Amino acid sequence: MNLSDIKLVLPLTALFAVFFIAPLCVLIIMSLSTDAEMHAFTAAHYVKFFGDAFNYSILWSTIWLGVKATLVCLLFGYPIAWIAARAKARWQSVLLFLVILPIMTSVVVRTFSWIVILGRQGVLNQIVLGLGLTDEPLRLLFTETGVIMVLAQVQMPLMVLPILTVMSKTDPNLADASRALGAGEWRTLWKVTLPLSLPGIIAGCVLTYSACVTAFVTQTLIGGARLVYMPLHIYQQAVGANNWPFAAAISVVFMVAVLIIVGVLGALGRKSETYARP
Amino acid sequence: MPAPRHAIDWEAASLRIVFVTMTVFAMVFLIAPTVIVLITSLTASESLKFPPPGLSLRWYYALLDADQMQRAAWNSLVIAVWTTVISVVLGTAASIAIARGRSKWIKACDLLFMSPLLLPALAFGFAALVYINKLGLSPSVPLLVLGHVIVCVPFILRTTVAALSQLDSALLDASHSLGGSQWMTFRRITLPLIAPGLGSGAFLAFMASFDNVPVSLFLADERNEVLPIHLWQQIDTNLDVRTAAASGLIVIFTLALMLIAERLAGFTRQMR
Numbered sequence: 001m002n003l004s005d006i007k008l009v010l011p012l013t014a015l016f017a018v019f020f021i022a023p024l025c026v027l028i029i030m031s032l033s034t035d036a037e038m039h040a041f042t043a044a045h046y047v048k049f050f051g052d053a054f055n056y057s058i059l060w061s062t063i064w065l066g067v068k069a070t071l072v073c074l075l076f077g078y079p080i081a082w083i084a085a086r087a088k089a090r091w092q093s094v095l096l097f098l099v100i101l102p103i104m105t106s107v108v109v110r111t112f113s114w115i116v117i118l119g120r121q122g123v124l125n126q127i128v129l130g131l132g133l134t135d136e137p138l139r140l141l142f143t144e145t146g147v148i149m150v151l152a153q154v155q156m157p158l159m160v161l162p163i164l165t166v167m168s169k170t171d172p173n174l175a176d177a178s179r180a181l182g183a184g185e186w187r188t189l190w191k192v193t194l195p196l197s198l199p200g201i202i203a204g205c206v207l208t209y210s211a212c213v214t215a216f217v218t219q220t221l222i223g224g225a226r227l228v229y230m231p232l233h234i235y236q237q238a239v240g241a242n243n244w245p246f247a248a249a250i251s252v253v254f255m256v257a258v259l260i261i262v263g264v265l266g267a268l269g270r271k272s273e274t275y276a277r278p
Numbered sequence: 279m280p281a282p283r284h285a286i287d288w289e290a291a292s293l294r295i296v297f298v299t300m301t302v303f304a305m306v307f308l309i310a311p312t313v314i315v316l317i318t319s320l321t322a323s324e325s326l327k328f329p330p331p332g333l334s335l336r337w338y339y340a341l342l343d344a345d346q347m348q349r350a351a352w353n354s355l356v357i358a359v360w361t362t363v364i365s366v367v368l369g370t371a372a373s374i375a376i377a378r379g380r381s382k383w384i385k386a387c388d389l390l391f392m393s394p395l396l397l398p399a400l401a402f403g404f405a406a407l408v409y410i411n412k413l414g415l416s417p418s419v420p421l422l423v424l425g426h427v428i429v430c431v432p433f434i435l436r437t438t439v440a441a442l443s444q445l446d447s448a449l450l451d452a453s454h455s456l457g458g459s460q461w462m463t464f465r466r467i468t469l470p471l472i473a474p475g476l477g478s479g480a481f482l483a484f485m486a487s488f489d490n491v492p493v494s495l496f497l498a499d500e501r502n503e504v505l506p507i508h509l510w511q512q513i514d515t516n517l518d519v520r521t522a523a524a525s526g527l528i529v530i531f532t533l534a535l536m537l538i539a540e541r542l543a544g545f546t547r548q549m550r
Contacts, residue, residue, distance in 0.1 A: 023409035096546035113315035251401035
């Protein structure tokens with residue numbers, strides 16, 4: 001590493017050291033302190049967290065919320081990327097523009113429009129009742145299903161873009177060869193296209209997952225006060241209950257949980273890249 | 279002799295039909311909220327009923343008197359501009375080192391700079407509050423901007439490093455051998471060539487800052503309320519139709535900025 005590179009990377013590294021690493025270290029110390037003044041060390045807050053089934057269930061429901069929303073994104077994001085990769089340049093731009101639009105629009109605005117859609121007299125219930133699919137209005141606002149739907153819409157671009165990047169780099173001859181050798185379209189998808197796009201799928205899952213579990217605005221506005229996920233739990237303990245050491249302990253547990261899942265996915269991603277090599 | 283009939287290859291067609299159907303369904307799902315928020319904001323009534331009973335611009339006019347909302351919007355704008363400027367300067371410098379660096383240390387820095395994208399932003403926001411509190415400081419605009427830079431700079435790094443790695447190093451060598459200094463080569467050769475990538479990253483960072491809730495929640499003081507938090511509280515407490523008009527304005531501005539970014543920088547291409 002030469003001197004000019006060090007000079008270039010130093011300002012941002014300094015900012016990260018002072019305003020990212022240092023706060024996280026203070027957070028860890030706070031989580032191990034008896035009180036907000038940090039007088040003495042204790043592991044009591046972690047014992048309290050893991051000793052109480054309520055905290056436990058919040059952690060699990062947050063992790064599962066992320067898994068479900070990520071799977072919905074993958075289910076619909078993969079076909080979008082597949083179509084976009086095969087579309088003419090002009091259509092591809094239009095498709096991408098529409099996929100990116102939701103993530104550029106303010107998250108509060110997006111969530112707000114979903115309240116108009118999902119409410120008891122909302123757009124969706126008018127359609128469903130109008131078609132006679134159900135007699136009772138569907139309950140979607142303040143349910144997990146509603147939160148998953150909205151998260152899927154909000155985070156879809158994070159899944160589509162990495163898959164599309166990998167797909168547009170893979171050699172189209174490989175899929176052609178598979179067909180020429182007699183494999184049908186579905187078999188080619190399953191045996192050639194899908195494994196080759198695995199690095200993109202995993203990169204997409206990492207980004208989507210970490211965005212879904214931490215989506216505070218969507219979780220609180222669509223989930224309401226009864227559905228508590230980790231970000232709201234941290235906020236309530238930090239601001240509502242003013243219990244900083246416990247809020248810090250919850251934050252650390254949450255960060256470690258997300259890092260473990262992202263780390264495992266990342267390791268799978270590096271492994272999957274060997275598929276694409278000859 | 280009868281011509282051989284071309285049977286439709288149902289096996290091949292079925293995959294296309296399934297994928298096209300799913301894409302169309304997903305696109306409706308993706309676009310509907312934006313369209314619905316625009317239509318709702320034009321309602322003539324006092325409620326958020328959809329479809330609106332009549333159309334009018336009355337709630338947009340009502341925004342002219344919404345002092346608190348205007349102040350919040352101005353605060354958000356100032357914070358987003360500062361965040362973008364600082365992120366662009368620090369991010370571009372770091373990107374150059376990351377794009378040409380092969381060493382372990384540069385890779386570690388890259389990972390560090392990207393980690394705010396993966397770590398729960400709300401946990402970082404809380405950590406920053408605890409930290410500045412322990413330093414004896416209280417939330418303020420400059421500290422809020424620094425917090426935003428941490429979570430927004432990854433967007434600039436991603437697009438700029440990608441643009442730099444596409445750069446033909448022969449161009450830089452040519453500039454050097456013709457006597458161009460490092461700074462001149464950067465300004466006259468590198469910068470124009472990476473401008474679309476850098477610009478797209480800056481646009482993403484600006485929008486991410488303008489829209490940030492998890493960090494602002496802890497680092498914004500009462501006097502400097504930001505727009506997304508103001509709107510969030512409005513939605514949470516009373517569903518005011520002015521919120522719909524403000525949402526409509528944000529959607530229109532976002533669309534306009536995206537179209538400009540697409541024209542100038544091929545924004546959607548930079549995202550891949």
